[in-house]
Amino acid sequence: MQYLYIATVFAGALVCLLASLLLFVRRKTGERSRVILAVIVFFSVYNYITRFIALCQGDVPEFVVSAKMLLQANFMVIAYIVYPIEVILPGWLNFRRIVKLYAPWLFLLCIYLISLWTGVQYTPYRSLLEMFAHADRFEVWFRLVLSLLIFSPGLVVFFIHRTRHFRNSDHVWMRKYLLTFSVNVFAYILVLMFNHPILHVLYYYVSVGCSLFIVYMELFDRLIGKPIATTTIGEKNTQQEKIATGAADVSLPFEKYAIEQKNAVLVNRLETYMKENSAWRDPDLSLNTLASELFTNRTTLAQAMRENGYENYTHYINRLRIDDFVQQIESEQSENFQEAFFAAGFRSRGTALRNFRQFAGMTPSEYFQKKDTGIEKNTAGGILT
Incomplete structure (x- = not known):
């Protein structure tokens, strides 16, 4: 024994x-x-x-x-x-x-x-x-x-x-x-x-x-080897066309799927946190702070942002601030551009204008003037109901 x-x-x-x-x-x-x-x-x-x-x-x-x-x-x-x-x-x-x-x-x-x-x-x-x-x-x-x-x-x-x-x-x-x-x-x-x-x-x-x-x-x-739970009809048809033409891999590697699944969960948590807390309005918000709030690390969070279509954290947060700025002006929550920029989380008017030009390709005045002109033309032509 x-x-x-x-x-x-x-x-x-x-x-x-x-x-x-x-x-x-x-x-x-x-x-x-x-x-x-x-x-x-x-x-x-x-x-x-x-x-x-x-x-x-x-x-x-x-x-x-x-x-x-x-x-x-x-x-x-x-x-x-x-x-x-x-x-x-x-x-x-x-x-x-x-x-x-x-x-x-x-x-x-x-x-x-x-x-x-x-x-x-x-x-x-x-x-x-x-x-x-x-x-x-x-x-x-x-x-x-x-x-x-x-x-x-x-x-x-x-x-x-x-x-x-x-x-x-x-x-x-x-x-x-x-x-x-x-x-x-x-x-x-x-x-x-x-x-x-x-x-x-x-x-x-x-x-x-x-x-x-x-x-x-x-x-x-x-985690490993679990099938993708939801696939839309359009995605399914596209996938079948790629398989028929040999343009797509028939099987998705387990490692790649596991990473994509993990990042999808993290992006979901990120978007929920940002919407519930309007966190972009905090001018002191950083990638480290955001990663700590989401119980992850900055490297994983930055990778999830890139896979979601953003170049980096700065690009992501400025996109949210610009959208917030536009919403404030359109709903007349702020009296002028500068007040709306600061409320959206920008530290200075110059930084806000530079980022707005980067996203919209024009100044805020040009953007809203062009938008108002387009609405008036559509209304006059009877397009909008």
């Missing part, structure tokens, strides 16, 4: 290492969630390797109900909650929010360190069943609390706000992930309760299997 246990631990470390490397290699075809999942799986490799080395040297590995191992288990459980949060709300997580998620764990870690500093001795029990008879001791009930908390982070996923703009997975994926996560946690609790060698071996098979299934869902079930 000992040799089977050692071989199982080594195999688990090897499989998780390969899965982590695969996620890292394919990170550019997905989102930041792949990098997060790769780090989580690699952390499992570290745990397996340290236990494998201890077993090969004839040492007794750390008992699973030790305070150190339970703290480590809680750390991993929270990590497996960070991943689905990133999937559902891509870009929402930052350093401050991750620290908040880990705040309860950090608090428990501080309690553990203080207890060691004050001289608390942690008895090396082999299972939770052995500990129940001594539940009146601090070092026992502290570990019982840590064992119960392994279940709690899974509830966080149910409260993640899902919206049309941030939705990057479906309920089927979420149910499968939660089921896999729950199976892994339940198997670990059985090991904590009984600490039998056979249970240890079975747990490693279950744990590695759950990790591989989550990796599979990330690589092949959630």
